[in-house]
Amino acid sequence: MRDTEQFAKQIAGKLLDEPAAGEDSRRLHLPDTPSEVPRPLIEMHDIHKSYYIGKPNELEILHGISLQVFPGEFVAIVGESGSGKSTLMNIIGVLDKPTSGQYTLDGVDIHNAADNELAAIRNRKIGFVFQTYNLIGRQSALKNVELPMLYAGVPGGERTRRAKEWLTRVGMAERMKHQPNELSGGQKQRVAIARAMVNEPALILADEPTGALDSETSRIVMDLFHEMHEKYHKTIVLITHNPQLAEECQRVLTLRDGRIVGERRGSGKRAAL
Ligand SMILES: Nc1ncnc2c1ncn2[C@@H]1O[C@H](COP(=O)(O)OP(=O)(O)O)[C@@H](O)[C@H]1O
C-alpha cells in the first residue's frame, strides 16, 4: 500500500505540474500532506463477490479486494485464467455488484445509487473495451460509435460528427460504413475503442482487448490505449494475459484466486511485439 501512496503523490505532483524533485520543487513549497493527493477515481475496500450456484452452495470468487486507482493512471491487471479478473472488472465497471465491501467510483458510493444512476454512470463515466469487441452486427461502424451518445441524449448531428471524429482518430475513417463482419479483428477493436471514447469518459476499462489479436495488431491497439492515456488523459484499467503489455503500464496488479497478491510498477516502456 505504501507503494500506492507514493505513486499517488507522484501522480498528484504531475497534475499540479510539479517539477521532479530538485530545487524547483522546494521553491514551490508544496506541503507533503495527504490532502495533496487527489481523490481516487476508483476506491474499493474489502470487496467480496460470491455466486450462488444453487442452494446452499455459495462460491466466493473475490476474497476481499482493496484497490485505489487515481485519475490519469494506467493500470494493468494480470493473473491466470479464472483468477477473478473479469469478475473484478465487471464490479469496477458497475456491470455487477459486489456481495460485500465498499466501492466508490468518482466520489459516488455505488451501494447507494439507484439502477438508473448506475446506468448513467456506466454511460457517462466509463468506456468499455472487450476481447470479443461486442459490436452490434448489421450496424455500421459509424452507428456503433454513435450508440453511447444516443443513450446519453446527444442530438443526431452532433452524434454523427463526434463518431466520425473518433473513428478518424483511431484510423478508421475509410471504413465507417462497414459492418463488423466486414472488418478484421484489429479494425473491430479500433471501432470499439472509438465507441468507448466518444462520450469522453474519465475511465476506460479494457478486458483482454488484445486477447484475440495477432502481435502486430496488438501493438497497434496497445498504442491506441497509450494515446488515450497520454493525449486524452484517460484513466485506464487493462486486463491482459500478455506480460510485455502489462509491463508497459504504470502499475501492475497481480490477481490470484480472487486476491491481489502483487503490486509493482511497470517499466512504462513499449515492447516490440
Ligand atoms: N456467473 C457466474 N457464476 C458462477 N461462477 C462464475 C460466474 N462468473 C464467473 N464465475 C467463476 O469465477 C471465477 C473467476 O472468473 P473470471 O472472473 O471470469 O476469471 P478471469 O477473468 O480471471 O479468467 C471462475 O472460476 C469462474 O468460473
Ligand SMILES: [Mg+2]
Ligand atoms: Mg476474464
